[in-house]
Amino acid sequence: MGSLPVDGDSDTLKRTNEIKMAVPLLAPLNLQDKDISADALLTQRAFAAYLLSRQAHYHFTVKGNQATLLEDLQGHFQNRTAAHFTDTSSGHGRIEQRSIWVTDALNGYLDFPGVGQAFLIERNVLHKKTGQHSRELAYGITSRPAAQASPQRLLQINRGHWAIENSCHWILDWNYDEDRSRIRTGHGPENISRLRRFAIGLIKSKPVRSVAQTMRQLNRNMRLLFDYLLMTVNSRRPSAARA
Numbered sequence: 130m131g132s133l134p135v136d137g138d139s140d141t142l143k144r145t146n147e148i149k150m151a152v153p154l155l156a157p158l159n160l161q162d163k164d165i166s167a168d169a170l171l172t173q174r175a176f177a178a179y180l181l182s183r184q185a186h187y188h189f190t191v192k193g194n195q196a197t198l199l200e201d202l203q204g205h206f207q208n209r210t211a212a213h214f215t216d217t218s219s220g221h222g223r224i225e226q227r228s229i230w231v232t233d234a235l236n237g238y239l240d241f242p243g244v245g246q247a248f249l250i251e252r253n254v255l256h257k258k259t260g261q262h263s264r265e266l267a268y269g270i271t272s273r274p275a276a277q278a279s280p281q282r283l284l285q286i287n288r289g290h291w292a293i294e295n296s297c298h299w300i301l302d303w304n305y306d307e308d309r310s311r312i313r314t315g316h317g318p319e320n321i322s323r324l325r326r327f328a329i330g331l332i333k334s335k336p337v338r339s340v341a342q343t344m345r346q347l348n349r350n351m352r353l354l355f356d357y358l359l360m361t362v363n364s365r366r367p368s369a370a371r372a
Contacts, residue, residue: 160185
């Protein structure tokens, strides 16, 4: 992919480091024709170019770190009419309605590699217990052209991304009590959060019924932990050889 520019700006450095961490994780995987979703921090031209070079498709959220791109999308969708697709779901004490608008009219205008469609998603949430209502707008771009991804499909991809994000946040809050963490200075909070996410990813990489239960089983049991991570001689042997 070539070298990525790094300067003294902390935001630029953070974005560059995010890409440097994401690429090695994706390198051994077969990405051909896969949809790779990412939040705004990874909405970068270099990362998009990398995914396209791997014959994958990106599905990116656009926020203020790509100010010009965001302004272009906001301007286009400002006078929108009826949504292209809407669905509604209920659960966890709330009713959520999601609507999506899509366009390919900006493909040749946006300064971003391989844009196939741009979209706007509006989420309206009603909390049944309190009657409180919230509304959120989310802008995004994808390299999938309209012929390959309908508005319904784009909404499904986006919902799947945030379902994973929300699941991870819930595990961090519930099992690690992250909201009450006393690590608050320097890069400490970000570093410890990454370690916790890495641990959750390792556990979820195997078919487990409960992340919390697996954490309790592995807690302070180094031999069991090494076996779980296939770091001992016996655990690395093929199943047939151990039988």
